[in-house]
Amino acid sequence: MHRRGRRPTCFLEGGCSMNKQDLDTPCIVVDQDKLKDNIARVQRLADEAGIALRPHVKTHKTPQIAGMQLNAGAVGIAVAKLGEAEAMADGGIGPIxxxxxxxxxxxLERLMRLASRAEVTVAVDSLEAASGISEAALKAGIVIEVWIEIDPGYGRTGVQPGAALSLLGHELRTLKGIRVTGVLVFAGQSYDEDSDDGRARIAMREAAIASEAADTLRDMGFPIESVSAGSTPVSRFASAMKGVTEMRSGTYVFGDLTQVKAEAMSLEQCALTVLVTVVSRPRRTEPSSMQGPRCSLRTERIHRSARGEDL
Structure with missing residues (x-):
């Protein structure tokens, strides 16, 4: 049975009586029922696959929503930045x-202060990064858990599997102040894959790379407990991700057109919209609003909805 993380009281309890016509625009509007349904749906996918869910919270960056995810059964959270980790810890959320x-x-000094008050694990993919954490941890008199990130072909961060991983493992064995207990991978190419078959293949390959890396490190004497992979586009294939102990889906809480295109959710399941006010209609088909480009997502791949309509 997976251990659940710490969580605060849910901020949605009691609801809200404000009418949306009373809101100043532009503003973000979240459908509470859809949000709760999305959280429950992906948690159910993880439960049915027999793996833990550690949602990535960079989509919402909100301790209260992270608390909802933990209340639903998540074992912890993942963040992209140290500042996000500090904010989540301030909100009573963990492990991180x-x-x-x-x-x-x-x-590193901030990380040590955070680790003194919260349960924190850090990804590393090089001797340099691990050495810095090791030195800071020894100075602080604590031990930091680290997971080694493996590159599954996405080419962003992560050590290459095989010989490079083995070399890094041998180097990390000499370091004090850290404890290697897991591996993680992120196959971001799943976001650009057009077919379900392709996404399934990416999910299984991601899992295989992570699982093989974990076995390599175990053979070297590391107590690898966690094998972390997955994202929202491949969450439906969790049961096929053999050897993975947890998945890190994140975007599913709100959803977006990228996830609709990836068939990870329907347009009707998207929980977040941007409310704007039309201030002019110079032409019948071209209303003007005052939200400005910074309130609009400009990623090329979401310029069209799944229905083929221009946004």
């Missing part, structure tokens, strides 16, 4: 995985 390496004196 920082899914990027932490480097630099100032950030």
């Amino acid at each position: 995985l920082i899914a990027y390496p932490i480097v630099g004196k100032t950030k």
Whole structure:
């Protein structure tokens, strides 16, 4: 049975009596029922697959929503930045995985302060990143759990599987102040895959790379407990991700047109919209609003909805 993380009281309890016509625009509007349904749906996918869910919270960056995810059964959260981890810890959320390496004196000092009050694990993919954490942890008199990130072909962060991983493992064995207990991968190419078959293949390959990396490190004597992978586009294939102990889906809480295109959810399941006010209609088909480009997502791949309509 998976251990659940710490969570605060849900901020949605009691609801809200404000009418949306009373809201100043532009503003973000979240459908509470859809949000709760999305959280329950992906938690159910993880439960049915027999793996844990550690949602990535960079989509919402909100301790209260993270609390809802933990209340639903998540074992912890993942964050992209040290600042996000600090904010989540301030909100009573944990355990926390920082899914990027932490480097630099100032950030390492902040990490040590955070680790003194919260359960934190940090991803590393190089001797340099691990050495910095090791030195800071020894100075602080604590031990930091680290997971080694493996590159499954996405080419962003992560050590290459095989010989490079083995070399890094041998190097990390000499470091004090850290404890290697897991591996993680992120196959971001699933976001650009057009077919369900392709996404399924990516999910299974991601799992195989992570599982093989975990076995390599176990053979070297590391107590690897966690094998972390997955994202919202491949969450439906969790049961096929053999050897994975947890998945890190994140976007599913609100949803977006990228996830609709990936068939990870329907347009009707998207929980977040941007409310704007039309201030002019110079032409019948071209209303003007006052939200400005910074309130609109400009990623090329979501310029068209799944229905083929221009946004």
